[in-house]
Amino acid sequence: MNLKSRLTILSFLQFFIWGIWLISLGGYMFANFNNPIDPNLGSKVGNTYGTMGWASLFMPALIGIIADKYIRAEIMLGISHIIAGLGLYYASTVTNAGDMYWAIFFVSCFYMPTIGLSNSVSYSLLSRQNLDIQKSFAPIRVWGTVGFIVAEWAVDLLGWTQNNNQFYFAAVAGIITGLYCFTLPRIEISTSTEKKSFATRLGLDAFQLFKSPMMTKFFLFAMFLGAALQITNMFGNPFLGDFGKTPEYAESFAVKHSNILISLSQISETLFILAIPFFLKRFGIKQVMLISMVAWVLRFALFGLGNPGSGLSLLILSMIVYGMAFDFFNISGSLFVDREAKPGIRASAQGLFMLMTNGLGAILGGLFAGQVVDYFTDAAGIKDWPNIWYSFAAYSLVIAILFFVTFKYKHDPNSISSVEH
DSSP: OOHHHHHHHHHHHHHHHHHHHTTTHHHHHHHHSOSSOOTTHHHHHHHHHHHHHHHHHHHHHHHHHHHHHTSOHHHHHHHHHHHHHHHHHHHTTOOSHHHHHHHHHHHHHHHHHHHHHHHHHHHHHHHHTTOOHHHHHHHHHHHHHHHHHHHHHHHHHTTOTTSTHHHHHHHHHHHHHHHHHTTSOOOOOOOOOOOOOHHHHTTGGGGGGGGSHHHHHHHHHHHHHHHHHTHHHHHHHHHHHHGGGSTTTTTSHHHHTHHHHHHHHHHHHHHHHTTHHHHHHHHOHHHHHHHHHHHHHHHHHHHHHOOSSTTHHHHHHHHHHHHHHHHHHHHHHHHHHHHHSOGGGHHHHHHHHHIIIIIIHHHHHHHHHHHHHHHTBOTTSOBOHHHHHHHHHHHHHHHHHHHHHHOOBOOBTTBSOOBOO
């Protein structure tokens, strides 16, 4: 099997594992940990998802140092997947929200680093064969999204969204992926004698970007928008599942196959990636990121307005809008950071961008979203989902308005880095 095919399998498996449980975890917790009724379960679900943010603050850097200096990258990648797989097996055995918090935290500590590490392994191996990384990696990486979607469909069609079979499935997939990593071509440990400070090894050099007021604003908005990224991962499945309590919707497609419906979001994501170059050239980075923020407003508002019956088209439209909301900030923001960072800190700058969005942003989103869900949940455990989603839409709208007013930018069609410092 040639290298590209082997890396395509790696990318598929990498996100297949995550797709098995990420979308359905919230619904699983509400279905299994709410008897007797827990008025604070929304916060507990949010905090559990927030563990991915906490783990992202420090574990990718630490695992990266080990892979650079002590254990070959492909071996470290395999070990991390196997340990995360064992954590997922433990998650299948827990019976309360408190234990699930620590189980997912443990899983996240070893799974989250594999996202960047698998990219690093691919880059190294492609570079060794003198292949154009940017040209070669994109078709490989898209299979990661395909893997995520296939996993969502599999769990849905097997009827595992609300039982612990999903964790058994994910555990097996994680261990198989770990073993597969051991078969990848050998990546030698760096023998560089260059002395680097501990701060440099952790990627903290990128914090010098905060000296620029405009970059400070950008990273703050990245954090606040990052809070929105996981909200529908946390509560999309429970939201659709609650319609099953209404006889009118109990047998509807959106209730019976909520994961498949939600997977339209990931399908949309793959399509909107292709539109980014055109939008950047035509409108510029500020407008593209502003479009993303408005798309988040629509994503949440359409959830509030939709239902599995006459409002199914609104739910589908919300899934389609997600692709624009996610890609136009994440991908465009990453390009913006790359252009603004000096060559010596570009990798660290990307790490900082991820820290602000998937680290601090995810933590903030978990805390904020959980509190909102609890606020709109009555003593009987009934949730006012329209007002929950409208609250998230209002949050996104405030961010969009503040971004429009405070982020000063002059568009140059030939560059995305014309920022007024």
